[in-house]
Amino acid sequence: MAIKKKRVARELLFGDLWEFDPAPETAPAFIADRYGLFINGEFVAPKSKKWIDSISPRDEKKISEIALAGQADVNAAYAAAARAFPAWSKLPGAERGKYLYRLARLLQDRAREFAVAETIDGGKPIREARDFDVPMAAAHFFYHAGWADKLEYAAPGRDLKALGVVGQVIPWNFPLLMLAWKLAPALALGNTVVLKPAETTSVTALKFAELIRDVGLPKGVVNIVTGAGETGAAVVKHPTAAKIAFTGSTGVGKWIQRELAGTGKRLTLELGGKGANIVFEDAAIDQAVEGIINGIFFNQGHVCCAGSRLLVQESIEVEVLRKLKLRMKSLRTGDPLDKNTDIGAINSKRQWERITELVDAGVSEGAEIYQNDCTLPKKGFYFPPTLLCGVTQSHRVVKEEIFGPVLSVLTFRTPDEAVEKANNTAYGLSAGVWTDKGSKYLAVASQLKAGVVWGNSFNKFDPASPFGGFKESGFGREGGRQGLLEYGELV
């Protein structure tokens, strides 16, 4: 690969800056011009006769048209799922497992195509779609395929029965991976599904419907309806649903909880977060800086468990910030299809506006802003990696989820102060603790009110590890044995 050496005057710290030539991923994504709804094993035109454009945040170009499902379409999807339920739930677990294995294998076969489609549709760097989203999605199907014929070990001494038809609504930050998190455990247990992807990122779910068709999954076991909030509300409120599983914003999650109160439907909510990444003075600083970068800039910061509040011990603040800024200079923000890109496009104009509004609010409340001095593409939605220093716990940017590449920096003096500040949030999804001392890690982690606490690492995931939150981050777990139990009834 050709590498050009460029002298950039502002790069005082680096002296010389090495620039990579563009390295675009060129594999075709095979995105259809138009996708119908996937109901009863086939793509059908919406009864609503409405369609919406799906655009790429990379360059704002239209990439496809997706159906806008109305109430009649959602009814049809639930009817198909209800018809499919008796046979699917009675199938021996080993047989259901075979379908899940086939889905995982077929996804692996077409991994490159799915990664490119995910990047074009959602804006995430191809490096992440290729190395994280698609392999992890396949891993969830493999993992749950393994459970399907071993359910008696998930609840020893008890019988685990499928719930019925499950309604699932997923967000736009990990479209394919969230589909896998939702579908795999539901199907392993014998439930049938009506799934609604996010309106800005439906393409890979609809491409996945092709795999569902190709593996010969019985008709109606998985139905995919596309559309925006109204379609989601119709999925949530449908009387046929035995359970709703939702991942998205806390506001919508609260509305769903109110809506479902008294209906007897089961509910799991995976909502927002404002994770604290705590760095103690005895930590390996260079390693911690990598963890801070990964914690906030992975997937443009569109991560519910992002480490969006850095809590750094006062004695090392200067050193950590110096190293962090230096490391940030090497991050490449731009075309997500470029294999060298670290930070791709913000998922939508609406999300870009929300990030901009919150950062402006932070600055007007007195935050010192540090941003990478990078050239952003003219078309598409891009936001440079950003630090907000000199903030306090009352700043909006410290309290509210920004869901973008923006890190708020706070300091602390003692472990008790770190714990108090980390827990001073409405959320409770994730945290990270960086220290050389195992005893300090255990003492601090056990006091943090967060569903996951990483030690000397951040944003590590495994299908066998349950994930979920406390407080306004929601309830219920996804992944592992605990996640499986959310889709069954113990009898």
Ligand code: NAD
């Ligand atoms: P959202 O909650 O509105 O959307 C998530 C999903 O819910 C989408 O599929 C959407 O169509 C659907 N939805 C919207 N209204 C609904 C309703 N009334 N009933 C049922 N489904 C409904 O999220 P957003 O507006 O796209 O993003 C706003 C903020 O939410 C972000 O800035 C971020 O802070 C947060 N968010 C969190 C996650 C997460 O993984 N926890 C994911 C996406 C967004």
